[in-house]
Amino acid sequence: ENIYDRSRMAPKTPIKNEPIDLSKQKGCTPERNPITPVKIIDRPQTDPWTPTMNLKILVSAASPDMRDREKKKELFRPIENSEQSDTPDSLQYDIVDDSTVDEFEKQRPSRKQKSLGLLCQKFLARYPNYPLSTEKTTISLDEVASILGVERRRIYDIVNVLESLQLVSRVAKNQYCWHGRHNLSQTLKMLQEAGELQYGELMTSQHKEQDLEYKFGEQKKETIPDSQDKPLLDFSEPDCTSASANSRKDKSLRIMSQKFVMLFLVSKTKIVTLDVAAKILIEETQDTVDHSKFKTKVRRLYDIANVLTSLGLIKKVHVTEERGRKPAFKWIGPVEFPEKPDELRGHSPTSDPLPETQRGACAQYQSSVTGKQRFTRHSSFNSAQPCGATRRKVSSEPNSPHQERQDENCSKMINLAAVCRQKIEEDTGNKACDTKAILNSAKNSNISLPFSLLPVPGDSDFCVNPLPQAVFPVVQADVPSFSLPNGISSQASHPSTPAASKRENGKSTLVPNQPFLCFPSSSLFMLCGGLQENNVSEPLPAAGDLANRGAEAQAVAPPTACQKRSSHKCSSPSAPADDEEPAAKKQTLEHSDLPLSLVVPKKPPESPKVESSPGSGCSAAVHLETNRLDLASPAAPEMANKESTKPLDCQEQEKQSQNKDPDEPPPGNEHISKENANQPFQPQYLYVQPTAGLSSFNFLFSANQAPGAISLAANQLPSLSVPCVMVPSAALASFPLVCSPSFTSPLSSIPDGSFSAAASPNFSVSSLASPTPVLISTTAIVTPKVSPAPSVDPQQPAHPALHLSPVLTRSCSAVKLDSPVCMGHPVTLLKLQQPSSAPLTPKSIRPAHHEAFFKTPGSLGDPVAWKKSEGNQTRNASSVQRRLEISSTSPD
DNA sequence: CACTCCCGCCAATTA
DNA sequence: TAATTGGCGGGAGTG
Numbered sequence: 001e002n003i004y005d006r007s008r009m010a011p012k013t014p015i016k017n018e019p020i021d022l023s024k025q026k027g028c029t030p031e032r033n034p035i036t037p038v039k040i041i042d043r044p045q046t047d048p049w050t051p052t053m054n055l056k057i058l059v060s061a062a063s064p065d066m067r068d069r070e071k072k073k074e075l076f077r078p079i080e081n082s083e084q085s086d087t088p089d090s091l092q093y094d095i096v097d098d099s100t101v102d103e104f105e106k107q108r109p110s111r112k113q114k115s116l117g118l119l120c121q122k123f124l125a126r127y128p129n130y131p132l133s134t135e136k137t138t139i140s141l142d143e144v145a146s147i148l149g150v151e152r153r154r155i156y157d158i159v160n161v162l163e164s165l166q167l168v169s170r171v172a173k174n175q176y177c178w179h180g181r182h183n184l185s186q187t188l189k190m191l192q193e194a195g196e197l198q199y200g201e202l203m204t205s206q207h208k209e210q211d212l213e214y215k216f217g218e219q220k221k222e223t224i225p226d227s228q229d230k231p232l233l234d235f236s237e238p239d240c241t242s243a244s245a246n247s248r249k250d251k252s253l254r255i256m257s258q259k260f261v262m263l264f265l266v267s268k269t270k271i272v273t274l275d276v277a278a279k280i281l282i283e284e285t286q287d288t289v290d291h292s293k294f295k296t297k298v299r300r301l302y303d304i305a306n307v308l309t310s311l312g313l314i315k316k317v318h319v320t321e322e323r324g325r326k327p328a329f330k331w332i333g334p335v336e337f338p339e340k341p342d343e344l345r346g347h348s349p350t351s352d353p354l355p356e357t358q359r360g361a362c363a364q365y366q367s368s369v370t371g372k373q374r375f376t377r378h379s380s381f382n383s384a385q386p387c388g389a390t391r392r393k394v395s396s397e398p399n400s401p402h403q404e405r406q407d408e409n410c411s412k413m414i415n416l417a418a419v420c421r422q423k424i425e426e427d428t429g430n431k432a433c434d435t436k437a438i439l440n441s442a443k444n445s446n447i448s449l450p451f452s453l454l455p456v457p458g459d460s461d462f463c464v465n466p467l468p469q470a471v472f473p474v475v476q477a478d479v480p481s482f483s484l485p486n487g488i489s490s491q492a493s494h495p496s497t498p499a500a501s502k503r504e505n506g507k508s509t510l511v512p513n514q515p516f517l518c519f520p521s522s523s524l525f526m527l528c529g530g531l532q533e534n535n536v537s538e539p540l541p542a543a544g545d546l547a548n549r550g551a552e553a554q555a556v557a558p559p560t561a562c563q564k565r566s567s568h569k570c571s572s573p574s575a576p577a578d579d580e581e582p583a584a585k586k587q588t589l590e591h592s593d594l595p596l597s598l599v600v601p602k603k604p605p606e607s608p609k610v611e612s613s614p615g616s617g618c619s620a621a622v623h624l625e626t627n628r629l630d631l632a633s634p635a636a637p638e639m640a641n642k643e644s645t646k647p648l649d650c651q652e653q654e655k656q657s658q659n660k661d662p663d664e665p666p667p668g669n670e671h672i673s674k675e676n677a678n679q680p681f682q683p684q685y686l687y688v689q690p691t692a693g694l695s696s697f698n699f700l701f702s703a704n705q706a707p708g709a710i711s712l713a714a715n716q717l718p719s720l721s722v723p724c725v726m727v728p729s730a731a732l733a734s735f736p737l738v739c740s741p742s743f744t745s746p747l748s749s750i751p752d753g754s755f756s757a758a759a760s761p762n763f764s765v766s767s768l769a770s771p772t773p774v775l776i777s778t779t780a781i782v783t784p785k786v787s788p789a790p791s792v793d794p795q796q797p798a799h800p801a802l803h804l805s806p807v808l809t810r811s812c813s814a815v816k817l818d819s820p821v822c823m824g825h826p827v828t829l830l831k832l833q834q835p836s837s838a839p840l841t842p843k844s845i846r847p848a849h850h851e852a853f854f855k856t857p858g859s860l861g862d863p864v865a866w867k868k869s870e871g872n873q874t875r876n877a878s879s880v881q882r883r884l885e886i887s888s889t890s891p892d
Numbered sequence: 893c894a895c896t897c898c899c900g901c902c903a904a905t906t907a
Numbered sequence: 908t909a910a911t912t913g914g915c916g917g918g919a920g921t922g
Binding site: 111115173 | 895896897898899900906907
Binding site: 152153156 | 919
């Protein structure tokens with residue numbers, strides 16, 4: 001919400017800022033004062049006053065004062081008026097600000113920008129959710145405080161809460177050890193158990209919180225004693241003798257945090273109102289409901305809630321009662337706690353709030369980490385701290401986290417790949433099953449899938465060879481058509497994806513006749529169908545990812561949606577990928593229903609069926625897009641559309657990010673789509689987004705036997721009947737894709753803009769969509785190791801990009817990702833050439849109709865962001881990645 | 893005015 | 908004694 005507001009506010013802020021600036025200036029420069037009578041007045045007053053008064057005044061002046069701003073406004077007005085009389089004040093102010101004070105304004109932190117929640121996000125962004133077991137990250141409070149630009153006190157607030165959940169442990173003075181979320185499920189489980197002991201009765205008996213409160217009141221007394229002496233859970237101390245702990249007053253914040261979490265875990269509704277929680281927590285102290293005490297408790301709860309919100313464990317909600325609406329928080333974190341994290345991931349994706357990346361990490365975590373950390377607490381601060389000593393990580397800076405992530409991803413990818421392969425093999429037969437579900441989900445979601453091409457980082461491992469030059473001509477027969485599966489009620493526009501990918505080298509797992517083709521490659525371009533979700537309302541755990549979804553869902557109101565996204569994006573930058581990720585997960589979770597979104601070819605009946613094998617736990621939302629592709633490749637024809645299925649085991653929906661992408665504008669070639677729309681498409685391929693674990697893989701399914709063959713330049717694969725092709729992102733990247741201009745969208749055409757948006761940042765989808773055949777060549781490769789600095793954009797609004805302005809995309813026929821892309825995998829750049837190149841203006845691109853998903857005019861506005869990104873290649877790369885991820889939610 | 897919750901004083905703890 | 912922690916509540920920002 002904050003983010004959203006922020007984005008919205010942005011325009012306003014300048015105005016507000018101005019006044020502030022002015023005030024500051026006043027303080028600084030007396031000269032101006034004379035100008036305004038008001039000021040003069042003030043000063044006179046000050047003079048007479050006592051020194052103390054002066055101090056006060058100075059202080060007030062120093063801090064952004066609201067009052068001052070008003071005065072300032074007045075001051076300025078005259079000036080402005082003189083300059084420009086007509087313009088509305090607001091405008092004038094803006095102008096003034098821009099010229100004069102922007103710096104100040106920008107700097108000036110709005111309250112929200114200083115919020116503990118935001119701070120916590122920044123904090124969390126610095127560390128991997130699932131750090132490798134091997135690496136111990138130590139956190140230096142001073143360092144973090146300085147980096148984040150806050151007083152140390154604030155860091156304590158965050159750390160104390162994190163410590164209560166064992167995300168960190170105190171190693172030494174000023175030193176904390178970052179554990180990440182490996183133990184989170186364990187911790188939560190413990191808390192749940194403890195909570196049940198303490199509050200369980202109450203909770204179970206009561207459905208409503210209010211009831212709870214009463215009961216609590218009664219029982220608390222009983223429970224209190226227990227809790228009081230000991231922290232409910234002494235995570236920190238398990239190892240250490242509790243004695244030390246005892247001596248210290250229990251950190252109220254820590255304990256409160258644990259109790260607070262317990263309440264959620266015990267509550268059936270998973271919703272806890274602040275007042276109830278406060279009462280319950282206060283109990284310790286006593287029945288005396290000291291009002292002041294209550295207030296204080298509530299303040300603390302807000303502090304805790306902000307941190308938990310940043311962790312994606314709870315979200316704010318309101319419960320309306322007779323009395324009115326009360327602030328409350330809803331638990332959105334995992335509800336069930338498998339013994340092992342592994343299980344969590346696999347089985348209960350929904351429960352897992354973690355971002356995709358995290359998940360990926362999990363896999364590796366499992367393997368790599370033996371579990372030692374889990375509950376064992378490294379943490380004992382006093383005694384042993386494995387962590388403490390090693391500080392390297394901390395020093396690492398922003399980049400390090402990246403790499404870690406990358407690593408994680410890699411491992412994840414690997415795992416996924418393995419799984420996928422197995423599944424594929426196994427499942428080849430099973431395909432049909434899930435399809436329906438998918439379709440349904442898709443329907444529900446309303447999502448049209450725009451597909452987007454995204455470069456996806458793949459595993460280095462996987463990609464044996466990037467297929468350097470393999471050409472991957474893809475012809476799109478149709479405009480990207482998005483046909484939604486029948487189900488899609490709304491205009492489903494699905495971008496058809498042209499993607500035909502082929503692996504070129506033999507090395508790839510291509511197996512003729514094989515239902516699936518796997519291409520190992522480091523990075524992939526993914527064509528994604530957007531997904532959407534209906535998303536009714538999902539709270540965004542983290543940042544705006546969710547919002548994005550919402551936006552998507554709201555295709556109807558493009559502008560709003562766009563803005564939201566934009567806003568989100570903005571937020572995202574501030575928060576490194578991690579933050580975003582969580583959001584993505586949520587989405588996935590939410591949407592878990594929709595493991596796959598299929599785009600059905602125009603013909604519903606024929607619509608290929610896709611199956612995902614969720615069983616593995618990957619709820620993967622796979623979006624299948626059927627595209628009519630005319631693929632040069634001979635193989636294409638053979639593909640049977642139906643079988644496209646693919647079992648993905650992915651763990652979770654990690655790939656949501658991908659989904660996100662889809663959210664963004666569906667490929668937008670509207671024209672094309674329109675043109676083609678009517679056309680019957682023959683060969684159709686379904687593109688499945690790898691949502692869950694398969695981020696790196698792209699699946700292409702032939703919806704029909706595709707008449708259009710996919711031509712693989714390098715090797716033309718002899719005709720393969722391949723229902724599905726899994727392409728490692730990298731592999732695809734290397735291939736130039738040729739899209740036939742006519743891309744028909746079965747159901748509806750998708751506006752180019754949207755598509756482009758969906759597409760990878762740099763990559764203009766629209767081009768693909770364009771009627772004219774488009775070639776996409778991958779140009780550049782990114783160095784593997786380079787990681788975009790997550791931190792880079794922390795504040796930049798520019799998101800990677802979901803919003804691509806069509807124009808930009810066009811203009812940038814080729815986007816290069818020079819910057820190293822995450823994952824260490826080479827990044828492929830796609831160049832799109834649009835022969836026809838009718839430049840698409842965003843407007844033109846965007847058909848007003850349906851899916852305006854992403855690209856709203858507002859989104860168009862983003863171009864700026866783009867430009868910025870473009871400006872820096874490095875940045876671009878990072879942005880690109882983000883986009884990829886982001887659409888899902890950026891990994892970074 | 894109610895809700896949030898930032899800010900930072902200052903006491904308790906540690907080093 | 909100095910530094911680190913962190914309880915606590917005033918009061919500002921927001922709606």
